[in-house]
Amino acid sequence: MVDDLVMALSSQLKEIGMEIIPKGVELAVFPDELQTDFTLALEMTYGISWDxxxxxxxxxxxxxxxLKLAQALAFVDDGSELIRKLNVMSNDEEIQETYSFILNEIHDQAIFIPISYTREPVVFNNKKIKEYAFNSSPAYIEVAEISLI
Known part of the structure:
Protein backbone atom coordinates (compact mmCIF):
# COMPACT_ATOMS: atom_id res chain seq x y z
CA MET A 1 0.00 0.00 0.00
CA VAL A 2 2.63 2.54 1.03
CA ASP A 3 4.94 1.48 -1.81
CA ASP A 4 2.12 2.03 -4.32
CA LEU A 5 1.44 5.45 -2.84
CA VAL A 6 5.10 6.43 -3.03
CA MET A 7 5.34 5.34 -6.68
CA ALA A 8 2.15 7.25 -7.59
CA LEU A 9 3.36 10.35 -5.77
CA SER A 10 6.75 10.10 -7.46
CA SER A 11 5.11 9.85 -10.87
CA GLN A 12 2.79 12.80 -10.25
CA LEU A 13 5.60 15.00 -8.96
CA LYS A 14 7.72 14.13 -11.99
CA GLU A 15 4.90 15.39 -14.25
CA ILE A 16 5.27 18.86 -12.71
CA GLY A 17 9.07 18.83 -12.86
CA MET A 18 9.96 17.51 -9.41
CA GLU A 19 11.93 14.29 -9.51
CA ILE A 20 12.18 12.24 -6.35
CA ILE A 21 13.99 8.95 -5.98
CA PRO A 22 11.95 6.61 -3.75
CA LYS A 23 13.98 4.61 -1.28
CA GLY A 24 12.46 2.18 1.17
CA VAL A 25 14.37 1.47 4.33
CA GLU A 26 13.88 -0.79 7.31
CA LEU A 27 12.60 0.82 10.48
CA ALA A 28 15.83 0.01 12.32
CA VAL A 29 17.95 2.12 9.93
CA PHE A 30 15.43 4.90 9.38
CA PRO A 31 16.94 7.19 12.10
CA ASP A 32 20.30 7.00 10.31
CA GLU A 33 18.61 7.88 7.02
CA LEU A 34 17.16 11.01 8.61
CA GLN A 35 20.70 12.27 9.06
CA THR A 36 21.21 12.18 5.28
CA ASP A 37 19.89 14.54 2.62
CA PHE A 38 16.26 13.74 1.87
CA THR A 39 13.27 15.72 0.65
CA LEU A 40 10.24 13.78 1.77
CA ALA A 41 9.41 11.07 4.30
CA LEU A 42 6.24 9.00 4.33
CA GLU A 43 5.22 6.67 7.09
CA MET A 44 2.12 4.88 8.26
CA THR A 45 0.62 6.20 11.47
CA TYR A 46 0.03 3.98 14.48
CA GLY A 47 -3.45 2.99 13.30
CA ILE A 48 -7.09 3.47 14.09
CA SER A 49 -6.82 2.59 17.77
CA TRP A 50 -4.09 5.15 18.42
CA ASP A 51 -4.73 8.00 15.94
CA LEU A 67 12.81 11.42 15.39
CA LYS A 68 10.65 11.37 12.25
CA LEU A 69 7.54 12.68 13.95
CA ALA A 70 9.46 15.27 15.96
CA GLN A 71 10.26 17.06 12.70
CA ALA A 72 6.56 17.59 12.02
CA LEU A 73 6.34 20.54 14.40
CA ALA A 74 9.86 21.83 13.79
CA PHE A 75 8.60 25.23 12.66
CA VAL A 76 5.94 25.69 15.35
CA ASP A 77 7.05 27.88 18.24
CA ASP A 78 6.94 25.81 21.43
CA GLY A 79 5.61 22.75 19.57
CA SER A 80 6.61 20.39 22.38
CA GLU A 81 4.89 22.61 24.94
CA LEU A 82 1.75 22.64 22.78
CA ILE A 83 1.70 18.83 22.80
CA ARG A 84 2.32 18.66 26.56
CA LYS A 85 -0.67 20.96 27.09
CA LEU A 86 -2.78 18.93 24.65
CA ASN A 87 -2.09 15.73 26.56
CA VAL A 88 -3.61 17.12 29.76
CA MET A 89 -6.52 19.08 28.28
CA SER A 90 -10.03 18.13 29.34
CA ASN A 91 -12.12 20.62 27.34
CA ASP A 92 -13.33 18.84 24.17
CA GLU A 93 -13.53 22.05 22.15
CA GLU A 94 -10.00 23.08 23.12
CA ILE A 95 -8.71 19.58 22.30
CA GLN A 96 -10.36 19.69 18.85
CA GLU A 97 -8.97 23.17 18.14
CA THR A 98 -5.46 22.04 19.08
CA TYR A 99 -5.63 18.88 16.96
CA SER A 100 -6.94 20.97 14.06
CA PHE A 101 -4.10 23.46 14.44
CA ILE A 102 -1.44 20.75 14.53
CA LEU A 103 -2.86 18.76 11.61
CA ASN A 104 -3.31 21.92 9.52
CA GLU A 105 0.21 23.07 10.37
CA ILE A 106 1.86 19.83 9.24
CA HIS A 107 -0.32 19.92 6.12
CA ASP A 108 0.40 23.58 5.29
CA GLN A 109 4.14 23.19 5.89
CA ALA A 110 4.24 19.81 4.08
CA ILE A 111 6.68 18.67 6.73
CA PHE A 112 5.30 15.24 7.39
CA ILE A 113 2.78 13.16 5.48
CA PRO A 114 0.93 10.83 7.85
CA ILE A 115 -0.64 7.86 6.08
CA SER A 116 -3.63 6.25 7.75
CA TYR A 117 -6.27 3.72 6.81
CA THR A 118 -4.04 1.29 4.96
CA ARG A 119 -5.44 -2.03 3.86
CA GLU A 120 -4.32 -5.29 5.41
CA PRO A 121 -4.56 -8.46 3.33
CA VAL A 122 -5.51 -11.79 4.84
CA VAL A 123 -4.61 -15.16 3.37
CA PHE A 124 -6.05 -18.40 4.69
CA ASN A 125 -6.82 -21.98 3.71
CA ASN A 126 -10.50 -21.90 2.70
CA LYS A 127 -10.76 -25.66 3.21
CA LYS A 128 -10.25 -25.14 6.95
CA ILE A 129 -11.26 -21.54 7.57
CA LYS A 130 -14.66 -20.26 6.46
CA GLU A 131 -13.91 -16.53 6.82
CA TYR A 132 -12.11 -13.87 8.77
CA ALA A 133 -13.69 -10.59 9.90
CA PHE A 134 -11.34 -7.66 10.52
CA ASN A 135 -11.83 -5.79 13.76
CA SER A 136 -11.44 -2.06 14.35
CA SER A 137 -7.66 -2.34 14.19
CA PRO A 138 -6.88 -4.30 11.01
CA ALA A 139 -3.17 -4.64 11.76
CA TYR A 140 -3.90 -7.06 14.60
CA ILE A 141 -5.28 -10.54 14.12
CA GLU A 142 -8.31 -11.20 16.28
CA VAL A 143 -8.39 -14.98 16.70
CA ALA A 144 -12.04 -14.80 17.83
CA GLU A 145 -12.96 -13.48 14.36
CA ILE A 146 -11.77 -16.62 12.58
CA SER A 147 -14.68 -18.84 11.54
CA LEU A 148 -13.78 -22.48 10.98
CA ILE A 149 -15.56 -24.80 8.57
Missing part, protein backbone atom coordinates in the same frame (compact mmCIF):
# COMPACT_ATOMS: atom_id res chain seq x y z
CA UNK A 52 -4.42 10.86 16.25
CA UNK A 53 -3.35 10.76 19.92
CA UNK A 54 -0.17 8.67 19.69
CA UNK A 55 1.00 10.09 16.38
CA UNK A 56 0.66 13.68 17.59
CA UNK A 57 1.95 12.95 21.11
CA UNK A 58 5.14 11.55 19.58
CA UNK A 59 5.80 14.81 17.70
CA UNK A 60 7.35 16.26 20.84
CA UNK A 61 11.10 16.81 20.98
CA UNK A 62 11.24 16.90 24.78
CA UNK A 63 11.52 14.04 25.48
CA UNK A 64 12.33 12.86 21.97
CA UNK A 65 10.14 9.83 21.23
CA UNK A 66 10.22 9.55 17.46
Missing amino acids: PYTTISNMTTEPLKD
Whole structure:
Protein backbone atom coordinates (compact mmCIF):
# COMPACT_ATOMS: atom_id res chain seq x y z
CA MET A 1 0.00 0.00 0.00
CA VAL A 2 2.63 2.54 1.03
CA ASP A 3 4.94 1.48 -1.81
CA ASP A 4 2.12 2.03 -4.32
CA LEU A 5 1.44 5.45 -2.84
CA VAL A 6 5.10 6.43 -3.03
CA MET A 7 5.34 5.34 -6.68
CA ALA A 8 2.15 7.25 -7.59
CA LEU A 9 3.36 10.35 -5.77
CA SER A 10 6.75 10.10 -7.46
CA SER A 11 5.11 9.85 -10.87
CA GLN A 12 2.79 12.80 -10.25
CA LEU A 13 5.60 15.00 -8.96
CA LYS A 14 7.72 14.13 -11.99
CA GLU A 15 4.90 15.39 -14.25
CA ILE A 16 5.27 18.86 -12.71
CA GLY A 17 9.07 18.83 -12.86
CA MET A 18 9.96 17.51 -9.41
CA GLU A 19 11.93 14.29 -9.51
CA ILE A 20 12.18 12.24 -6.35
CA ILE A 21 13.99 8.95 -5.98
CA PRO A 22 11.95 6.61 -3.75
CA LYS A 23 13.98 4.61 -1.28
CA GLY A 24 12.46 2.18 1.17
CA VAL A 25 14.37 1.47 4.33
CA GLU A 26 13.88 -0.79 7.31
CA LEU A 27 12.60 0.82 10.48
CA ALA A 28 15.83 0.01 12.32
CA VAL A 29 17.95 2.12 9.93
CA PHE A 30 15.43 4.90 9.38
CA PRO A 31 16.94 7.19 12.10
CA ASP A 32 20.30 7.00 10.31
CA GLU A 33 18.61 7.88 7.02
CA LEU A 34 17.16 11.01 8.61
CA GLN A 35 20.70 12.27 9.06
CA THR A 36 21.21 12.18 5.28
CA ASP A 37 19.89 14.54 2.62
CA PHE A 38 16.26 13.74 1.87
CA THR A 39 13.27 15.72 0.65
CA LEU A 40 10.24 13.78 1.77
CA ALA A 41 9.41 11.07 4.30
CA LEU A 42 6.24 9.00 4.33
CA GLU A 43 5.22 6.67 7.09
CA MET A 44 2.12 4.88 8.26
CA THR A 45 0.62 6.20 11.47
CA TYR A 46 0.03 3.98 14.48
CA GLY A 47 -3.45 2.99 13.30
CA ILE A 48 -7.09 3.47 14.09
CA SER A 49 -6.82 2.59 17.77
CA TRP A 50 -4.09 5.15 18.42
CA ASP A 51 -4.73 8.00 15.94
CA PRO A 52 -4.42 10.86 16.25
CA TYR A 53 -3.35 10.76 19.92
CA THR A 54 -0.17 8.67 19.69
CA THR A 55 1.00 10.09 16.38
CA ILE A 56 0.66 13.68 17.59
CA SER A 57 1.95 12.95 21.11
CA ASN A 58 5.14 11.55 19.58
CA MET A 59 5.80 14.81 17.70
CA THR A 60 7.35 16.26 20.84
CA THR A 61 11.10 16.81 20.98
CA GLU A 62 11.24 16.90 24.78
CA PRO A 63 11.52 14.04 25.48
CA LEU A 64 12.33 12.86 21.97
CA LYS A 65 10.14 9.83 21.23
CA ASP A 66 10.22 9.55 17.46
CA LEU A 67 12.81 11.42 15.39
CA LYS A 68 10.65 11.37 12.25
CA LEU A 69 7.54 12.68 13.95
CA ALA A 70 9.46 15.27 15.96
CA GLN A 71 10.26 17.06 12.70
CA ALA A 72 6.56 17.59 12.02
CA LEU A 73 6.34 20.54 14.40
CA ALA A 74 9.86 21.83 13.79
CA PHE A 75 8.60 25.23 12.66
CA VAL A 76 5.94 25.69 15.35
CA ASP A 77 7.05 27.88 18.24
CA ASP A 78 6.94 25.81 21.43
CA GLY A 79 5.61 22.75 19.57
CA SER A 80 6.61 20.39 22.38
CA GLU A 81 4.89 22.61 24.94
CA LEU A 82 1.75 22.64 22.78
CA ILE A 83 1.70 18.83 22.80
CA ARG A 84 2.32 18.66 26.56
CA LYS A 85 -0.67 20.96 27.09
CA LEU A 86 -2.78 18.93 24.65
CA ASN A 87 -2.09 15.73 26.56
CA VAL A 88 -3.61 17.12 29.76
CA MET A 89 -6.52 19.08 28.28
CA SER A 90 -10.03 18.13 29.34
CA ASN A 91 -12.12 20.62 27.34
CA ASP A 92 -13.33 18.84 24.17
CA GLU A 93 -13.53 22.05 22.15
CA GLU A 94 -10.00 23.08 23.12
CA ILE A 95 -8.71 19.58 22.30
CA GLN A 96 -10.36 19.69 18.85
CA GLU A 97 -8.97 23.17 18.14
CA THR A 98 -5.46 22.04 19.08
CA TYR A 99 -5.63 18.88 16.96
CA SER A 100 -6.94 20.97 14.06
CA PHE A 101 -4.10 23.46 14.44
CA ILE A 102 -1.44 20.75 14.53
CA LEU A 103 -2.86 18.76 11.61
CA ASN A 104 -3.31 21.92 9.52
CA GLU A 105 0.21 23.07 10.37
CA ILE A 106 1.86 19.83 9.24
CA HIS A 107 -0.32 19.92 6.12
CA ASP A 108 0.40 23.58 5.29
CA GLN A 109 4.14 23.19 5.89
CA ALA A 110 4.24 19.81 4.08
CA ILE A 111 6.68 18.67 6.73
CA PHE A 112 5.30 15.24 7.39
CA ILE A 113 2.78 13.16 5.48
CA PRO A 114 0.93 10.83 7.85
CA ILE A 115 -0.64 7.86 6.08
CA SER A 116 -3.63 6.25 7.75
CA TYR A 117 -6.27 3.72 6.81
CA THR A 118 -4.04 1.29 4.96
CA ARG A 119 -5.44 -2.03 3.86
CA GLU A 120 -4.32 -5.29 5.41
CA PRO A 121 -4.56 -8.46 3.33
CA VAL A 122 -5.51 -11.79 4.84
CA VAL A 123 -4.61 -15.16 3.37
CA PHE A 124 -6.05 -18.40 4.69
CA ASN A 125 -6.82 -21.98 3.71
CA ASN A 126 -10.50 -21.90 2.70
CA LYS A 127 -10.76 -25.66 3.21
CA LYS A 128 -10.25 -25.14 6.95
CA ILE A 129 -11.26 -21.54 7.57
CA LYS A 130 -14.66 -20.26 6.46
CA GLU A 131 -13.91 -16.53 6.82
CA TYR A 132 -12.11 -13.87 8.77
CA ALA A 133 -13.69 -10.59 9.90
CA PHE A 134 -11.34 -7.66 10.52
CA ASN A 135 -11.83 -5.79 13.76
CA SER A 136 -11.44 -2.06 14.35
CA SER A 137 -7.66 -2.34 14.19
CA PRO A 138 -6.88 -4.30 11.01
CA ALA A 139 -3.17 -4.64 11.76
CA TYR A 140 -3.90 -7.06 14.60
CA ILE A 141 -5.28 -10.54 14.12
CA GLU A 142 -8.31 -11.20 16.28
CA VAL A 143 -8.39 -14.98 16.70
CA ALA A 144 -12.04 -14.80 17.83
CA GLU A 145 -12.96 -13.48 14.36
CA ILE A 146 -11.77 -16.62 12.58
CA SER A 147 -14.68 -18.84 11.54
CA LEU A 148 -13.78 -22.48 10.98
CA ILE A 149 -15.56 -24.80 8.57
